[in-house]
Amino acid sequence: MNAERFFGLLLMLSLCAAPQARAAGFAGLGDEAQGFAEPAPGHALVFPRDHGAHPEFRIEWWYLTANLKDESGRAYGAQWTLFRHARAPREGEGWDDPQAFVAHAAVTTESLHLFAETHARGGVGQAGVETAPFRAFIDDWSFTAARANLSGGEIAAFGPRFRYRLALAAEKPLALHGEAGFSRKAESGQASYYYSQPFYSVEGALAIDGVERKVTGRAWMDHEWSSRPLAGDQKGWDWFSLHLDNGAALMLFRLRSDKAPPFHAGSFIGADGATRALARDDISLEPLEESLVAGRLLPTRWRLRVSSLHLDIDTKPLNSQSFMGTSVGYFEGPISFSGSQRGEGYLEMTGY
Numbered sequence: 128m129n130a131e132r133f134f135g136l137l138l139m140l141s142l143c144a145a146p147q148a149r150a151a152g153f154a155g156l157g158d159e160a161q162g163f164a165e166p167a168p169g170h171a172l173v174f175p176r177d178h179g180a181h182p183e184f185r186i187e188w189w190y191l192t193a194n195l196k197d198e199s200g201r202a203y204g205a206q207w208t209l210f211r212h213a214r215a216p217r218e219g220e221g222w223d224d225p226q227a228f229v230a231h232a233a234v235t236t237e238s239l240h241l242f243a244e245t246h247a248r249g250g251v252g253q254a255g256v257e258t259a260p261f262r263a264f265i266d267d268w269s270f271t272a273a274r275a276n277l278s279g280g281e282i283a284a285f286g287p288r289f290r291y292r293l294a295l296a297a298e299k300p301l302a303l304h305g306e307a308g309f310s311r312k313a314e315s316g317q318a319s320y321y322y323s324q325p326f327y328s329v330e331g332a333l334a335i336d337g338v339e340r341k342v343t344g345r346a347w348m349d350h351e352w353s354s355r356p357l358a359g360d361q362k363g364w365d366w367f368s369l370h371l372d373n374g375a376a377l378m379l380f381r382l383r384s385d386k387a388p389p390f391h392a393g394s395f396i397g398a399d400g401a402t403r404a405l406a407r408d409d410i411s412l413e414p415l416e417e418s419l420v421a422g423r424l425l426p427t428r429w430r431l432r433v434s435s436l437h438l439d440i441d442t443k444p445l446n447s448q449s450f451m452g453t454s455v456g457y458f459e460g461p462i463s464f465s466g467s468q469r470g471e472g473y474l475e476m477t478g479y
Contacts, residue, residue, distance in 0.1 A: 159355065160185045160354035160355045162215070162216050163183065163184055163185045163213070163216045163354035163355075164181075164183040164184050164216065164354060165318075165353075165354055165355070166184075166309055166310075166318045166319055166320050166352075166353055166354075167309070168306050168309045168318075169309075170308075170309065170320070171307070172303060172307070172308040172320065172322060174275050174276075174301065175258050175259060175261060175275050176258060177320075177322075177350075178256075178258050178261045178272075178277065178350065179256050179257065179258035179261075180211055180226070180255070180256040181320075181352045182211075182213055182216065182217060182218045182226060183216045183217075184213070184216075184352045184353060184354050185212065185213050185216070185353070185354040185355070186210075186211070186212055186213075186352065186353055186354065186356065187210070187211040187212075187350075187351065187352035187353075188208060188209065188210045188211070188349070188350070188351055188352075189208070189209045189256070189263045189270060189348070189349075189350050190206075190207075190208045190209075190348065190349040190350070190351075191206070191207045191208070191270060191282055191327075191346055191347070191348045191349075192204065192205070192206050192346065192347055192368065192459075192461070192473040193205040193206075193293060193327070193329050193344055193345065193346035193347075194344045194345050194346070194370065194461050194471040194472065194473070195293075195329065195333065195342040195343065195344035196342060196343060196344055197333075197340040197341065197342050198340070198341055201236070201237075202236070202237065202445055202461070203234065203235060203236055203333060203342060203344075203461075204233070204234070204235035204236075204445060204446075204449070204460060204461030204473070205232075205233070205234055205235075205282075205291050205293065205333065205346075206231065206232060206233040206234075206235075206242075206459055206473075207230075207231075207232055207268070207270055207282040207284050208230060208231045208232070209228060209229075209230045209254070209256070209263050209264075209265060209268075209270070210228065210229045210230065210231075211226055211227070211228055211249075211256070212226075212227050212228075212229070213225055213226050213227075214226075214227065218249075218250070219249075219250055220250055221250050221251060222248065222250065222251065223250065224248065224249040224250025224251070225249075226248070226249030226250065227246070227247070227248055227249065228246065228247045228248070228249060228253075228254035228255075228265055229244065229245070229246050229454070230244070230245050230246075230247075230254070230265040230268055230284075231243070231244050231451060231453055232268060232284035232285070232286055232289075233286075233449075233451065233459065234286075234289040234291065234333060234335060235445060235446050235449050235460050235461055236335070236445070236446065237445055237446055238446065239335065239446070240446055240448055240449045240450065240460065241286055241287075241288050241289045241335070242286065242451050242452070242453065243284070243285070243286030243287065243289075244453040244454060245265055245266060245268070247265050247266065253265065253266060254266070260272065260273050260280075261273075261277060261280065267283070267285070268283060268284040268285075269281075269282070269283050270282045272295065276297055276299070276300055276301055276324060277295070277297065277301070277324045277348060278295060278296055278297040278298070278324075278327075279295070279296065280294075280295050281293055281294045281295055281331070282295065288335060288336050289333070289334060289335050289336075290333075290334045291331065291332065291333040291334070292331050292332055293329050293330070293331035293332075293333075293342070293346070294329065294330055294331050295327045295328075295329060295346060296327065296328050296329075297324055297326045297327050297328070298326070299326040299399075299400035300400045301322050301323065301324055302322060302323045302324070302325055302376070302378075302394060302396045302400070302402040303321075303322045303402060304321045304322060304323065304378065304392075304394045304402070304404070305318075305321065305392065305394075305404055306404070308320050308321060308322050310351070310392065311392065312356050312357060312358070312361070312382055312390065312392075313357065313358040313361060313382065313390055314358075314387070314390065315358050317353075317355055317356055317357055317358050317361075318353065318356070319351050319352060319353035319356045320351065320352050320353065321349070321350075321351040322349075322350055322351075323347060323348060323349050323350075323368075323378065323394075323396075324347070324348040325347045325348075325368065325370070325376040325378070325396055326345075326376065326396075326400070327345060327346035327347065327348065328343075328344075328345060328346075329342070329343060329344045329345060329346045330342070330343045345370050345471070347368040347370070347376070347472070347473065349368075357382065358384070360384045360385055360386040360387065361382045361383065361384050361390070362383055362384065362385055362478040363382075363383050363476070363477040363478015363479060364380055364381065364382045364383065364475075364476070364477055364478065365380065365381050365383070365412060365426070365429075365474070365475075365476050366378075366379070366380040366474070366475040366476075367379045367380065367412075367429075367431065367442070367462075367472060367473070367474055367475075368472045368473045369431075369464065369470055369471075369472035370470045370471055370472055371468045371469075371470045372468065372469045372470045373398060373468065374398030375395065375396060375397050375398050376395075376396040377393065377394070377395055377396070377433070377436075377438075377472075378393055378394045378396075379391075379392075379393035379405075379410055379412060379431060379433070380392055380393065381410075381412050383478065389412075390407070391407045391408075391410040391412065392404070392405070392407060392410070393405040393409075393410050393433070395433070395436060405433060405435065406435070409433055409434050409435050410432070410433055411430075411431070411432040411433075411434075412429060412430075412431055413429065413430040413431075413432075414426030414428070414429055415428040415429055415430050415441065416428035418447040418448075420447065420448055420449075420450050420458060421448075421450040421452060421456065423479050424479075425450075425458055425476055425479050426476070427444050427447045427458075427474075428441065428442060428443055428444070429441070429442045429474070430442075431464070437467060438466075438467055438468060439466050439467045440464040440465060440466035440467060440468055440469075441464060441465060441466055442462045442463070442464045442472075442474065443462060443463050443464065443465075444460050444461070444462050444474065445460060445461040445462065445463070446460055446461075447460075449461070455477075457475065457476065457477040458474065458475065458476040458477075458479075459473070459474075459475050460473065460474060461473055462474045
């Protein structure tokens, strides 16, 4: 949901809103959102307009993950995410702007997971999103694109021990999830608007502890917005973005509830760029192995099955300790997979 990119993390209700006796859903994403807009089926997404911010909605994120290799073949992961959270459904000038931003960046190797977090208020030029041309930024971190399919740009970020600058190219269209971008999250009606650019090719430079390496690879971008994307009993999600070696892409997620069976959804994006939604009973996400991560047991190896695609694969993390120890903690790390298909991608897990 992103993660489902749902994709997380979002959101720092403690930073942006009044305290609540008990937040509903993961990170308060199931809280009531009175006065804010709600997603509705049948609404057409329009680009490049919808690449920008939607201040009438409470929650939004722009999220990119990359599977990379250096010239020796060593594998890396990179993450760039900007979250927007609104205290009120409007924009404003200067310090009166109710929009707040949080950003995360990370670099992962087989033995290291380095991450950084930064915060900003809207309205004062420190963070924001522009549409023509597209630019999402917070301080010196940025995500830019020149074309309507979000190609022809780059991401850049840095942390205490890392930095990266990666050029992004994509020849294929955006992928709209769910019902033409209306992505359902619960039987009780919660939903978001959600689309991806899953076909980036990437090249650039990545540095760890001052040592720079040239890297190339593939990346996946999610943009999602809503006001109450979770039901109150949904405590977290498991989300996969997968690049198949045959050129296709796949997004799968399940939302976990303490009162009902998990809610499954996903999209298959063919090598030609055509997207189709997957039926809930078509998807099986089965944990295979747990690891002790940041003091908790997390399922870090999975078996994923999609009956209609004859897909049956097992995933493996590049680094089982890929935990984002940010204000709202979650697992976010590169994976590889094998079975009926081979490839690579990312796994996000929240609420454990």
